[in-house]
Amino acid sequence: MPTYDGNVLALAGGVGGAKLALGLTRLLSPDQLTVVVNTGDDETFHGLHVSPDLDTMLYTLSGISNPETGWGLAEETFNALEMLARYGADTWFNLGDRDLATHIRRTQLLGEGATLSQVTTDLCDRLGLAHHIAPMSDDPVRTWLETDSGHLSMQEYFVKFRSEPSVRSVTYQGWEDAAPSAEFDRALAEASRLVLCPSNPLLSTGPILALPGVRERLAKRAGCLRIAVSPIVGGEAVRGPAAKIMRELGHEATCEGVAKMYADICDIVVIDEQDADLAPAIRGLGMTAVVAPTIMNTEADKVALARIILEL
Amino acid sequence: MPTYDGNVLALAGGVGGAKLALGLTRLLSPDQLTVVVNTGDDETFHGLHVSPDLDTMLYTLSGISNPETGWGLAEETFNALEMLARYGADTWFNLGDRDLATHIRRTQLLGEGATLSQVTTDLCDRLGLAHHIAPMSDDPVRTWLETDSGHLSMQEYFVKFRSEPSVRSVTYQGWEDAAPSAEFDRALAEASRLVLCPSNPLLSTGPILALPGVRERLAKRAGCLRIAVSPIVGGEAVRGPAAKIMRELGHEATCEGVAKMYADICDIVVIDEQDADLAPAIRGLGMTAVVAPTIMNTEADKVALARIILEL
Numbered sequence: 001m002p003t004y005d006g007n008v009l010a011l012a013g014g015v016g017g018a019k020l021a022l023g024l025t026r027l028l029s030p031d032q033l034t035v036v037v038n039t040g041d042d043e044t045f046h047g048l049h050v051s052p053d054l055d056t057m058l059y060t061l062s063g064i065s066n067p068e069t070g071w072g073l074a075e076e077t078f079n080a081l082e083m084l085a086r087y088g089a090d091t092w093f094n095l096g097d098r099d100l101a102t103h104i105r106r107t108q109l110l111g112e113g114a115t116l117s118q119v120t121t122d123l124c125d126r127l128g129l130a131h132h133i134a135p136m137s138d139d140p141v142r143t144w145l146e147t148d149s150g151h152l153s154m155q156e157y158f159v160k161f162r163s164e165p166s167v168r169s170v171t172y173q174g175w176e177d178a179a180p181s182a183e184f185d186r187a188l189a190e191a192s193r194l195v196l197c198p199s200n201p202l203l204s205t206g207p208i209l210a211l212p213g214v215r216e217r218l219a220k221r222a223g224c225l226r227i228a229v230s231p232i233v234g235g236e237a238v239r240g241p242a243a244k245i246m247r248e249l250g251h252e253a254t255c256e257g258v259a260k261m262y263a264d265i266c267d268i269v270v271i272d273e274q275d276a277d278l279a280p281a282i283r284g285l286g287m288t289a290v291v292a293p294t295i296m297n298t299e300a301d302k303v304a305l306a307r308i309i310l311e312l
Numbered sequence: 313m314p315t316y317d318g319n320v321l322a323l324a325g326g327v328g329g330a331k332l333a334l335g336l337t338r339l340l341s342p343d344q345l346t347v348v349v350n351t352g353d354d355e356t357f358h359g360l361h362v363s364p365d366l367d368t369m370l371y372t373l374s375g376i377s378n379p380e381t382g383w384g385l386a387e388e389t390f391n392a393l394e395m396l397a398r399y400g401a402d403t404w405f406n407l408g409d410r411d412l413a414t415h416i417r418r419t420q421l422l423g424e425g426a427t428l429s430q431v432t433t434d435l436c437d438r439l440g441l442a443h444h445i446a447p448m449s450d451d452p453v454r455t456w457l458e459t460d461s462g463h464l465s466m467q468e469y470f471v472k473f474r475s476e477p478s479v480r481s482v483t484y485q486g487w488e489d490a491a492p493s494a495e496f497d498r499a500l501a502e503a504s505r506l507v508l509c510p511s512n513p514l515l516s517t518g519p520i521l522a523l524p525g526v527r528e529r530l531a532k533r534a535g536c537l538r539i540a541v542s543p544i545v546g547g548e549a550v551r552g553p554a555a556k557i558m559r560e561l562g563h564e565a566t567c568e569g570v571a572k573m574y575a576d577i578c579d580i581v582v583i584d585e586q587d588a589d590l591a592p593a594i595r596g597l598g599m600t601a602v603v604a605p606t607i608m609n610t611e612a613d614k615v616a617l618a619r620i621i622l623e624l
Contacts, residue, residue: 047420077391083413087438089420097409101395104416108359108401126399 013204023306040207325516335618
């Protein structure tokens with residue numbers, strides 16, 4: 001008997017989201033799962049279109065990601081980047097040789113008129129990945145952070161400035177004119193279960209939920225059980241700057257703070273065992289709190305958390 | 313005392329031309345030498361602008377070329393290309409990881425509005441190369457071969473089809489609308505010595521000489537000693553398909569055949585010691601024949617041949 005017999009829509013950003021998505025792919029057939037990924041981090045490096053979150057998802061789900069970092073490819077080399085530096089290019093964004101092939105291919109296909117959705121499907125197919133990854137939109141959306149070190153793109157903030165500047169505001173440039181991708185739109189209409197993966201609520205799921213109509217459609221969806229997994233555990237992000245930015249922007253950097261940000265679109269919040277004492281506060285927001293081990297190190301951890309979510 | 317105190321214009325194509333150009337850079341100061349390179353082989357691979365002859369020259373003169381092949385870079389890796397193949401890209405043209413950086417950088421700068429001359433100068437500067445390399449033109453010219461295997465670009469013929477098809481004709485698409493680059497134009501006016509490097513007269517120097525006005529200007533230049541080095545030795549090309557194509561197109565595949573192709577623009581033909589018996593025939597064409605060792609294996613060979621040419 002299958003673990004779950006409905007259709008799941010997972011919204012994800014970076015490494016944490018990709019880990020849970022991997023668990024979901026192990027339990028669901030390709031036609032049951034749509035993984036929609038943030039593209040607010042997309043940036044042009046060396047004239048090439050780089051989609052960091054799509055790539056982390058692609059590499060993770062196809063089993064070729066770097067297990068040490070969570071992003072990039074396993075056994076990667078950096079010879080092209082070293083040469084680009086010799087040519088005077090700005091190489092603060094670490095692009096490996098195999099990784100560059102992804103960006104070269106994507107840029108070429110986009111230049112030939114393909115949509116980002118079509119390119120993503122093609123890359124998945126070529127890597128033998130049966131499950132569907134879709135960009136949140138085929139239109140450009142760019143996450144900008146107003147900080148005490150200036151106006152920074154997401155990658156500038158995260159990689160170049162190591163998430164150190166203090167953040168004053170976050171905006172998703174272009175969101176008003178960006179439509180959800182066709183696969184996202186379809187999943188929004190059909191999914192019987194929504195999973196907000198443990199991704200940064202401001203920088204990863206934030207751009208996805210900002211797309212016109214998305215938040216409203218999720219708020220009104222009948223027959224869809226909506227589950228968020230908190231990326232904040234014990235008052236800190238499992239990885240990345242989520243807790244820091246939440247604090248800087250006036251949110252509580254706790255799983256309760258996450259729950260508040262999702263209160264209108266979420267029925268259940270999965271929180272870590274370390275945060276069991278915050279379950280009553282989440283229930284007080286009118287949501288169900290489920291306590292579970294949410295730290296995913298091994299593949300078994302990822303599948304176990306996915307199973308808990310599907311069996312709710 | 314310097315070997316030569318005038319200005320030299322060298323016209324070159326692939327590996328043989330780069331070898332002699334290297335010898336010339338060892339004897340001439342940067343302001344004495346302009347190396348003009350064929351761009352008829354330029355092609356777009358994976359959306360990137362590749363200039364094979366410019367790159368061979370750039371890598372050779374800056375001392376980072378692969379000494380085994382003569383093209384590409386020393387200690388190169390091919391990880392990006394392997395990944396591009398996984399993505400379904402056509403990877404018959406061998407592009408290494410460091411080499412890709414050149415094409416990525418060039419494509420980016422061209423996309424930002426730089427000319428191919430400006431890009432080439434920038435790449436040279438960045439690699440610490442003091443001597444001037446100029447593309448023959450900033451306008452696109454493409455060498456096509458009509459063969460018994462179809463209409464092939466130079467790289468398709470040379471790399472994909474390993475120079476095997478029989479050639480019926482060679483055309484330089486776009487030549488009518490292509491102007492010599494500014495550096496080429498200046499050197500055409502100022503050079504006191506022209507060196508036609510030992511490159512394929514149909515596929516390497518051919519496109520350069522086909523540019524509007526170039527052949528006529530070289531034919532009329534007073535005060536310029538014009539010297540060609542035969543790429544054909546003992547009836548065969550030192551490397552590449554020059555002899556084969558010359559035969560297929562009705563030329564004699566000898567240094568005398570080369571001399572005939574350059575008779576209107578050349579005063580002296582340097583032929584290899586193996587071909588000393590053909591010197592009288594070349595003199596019969598109204599040109600001076602100089603017999604010298606023209607096979608360049610070591611750097612000493614390259615400098616020695618350059619010295620002979622400069623001391624003529």
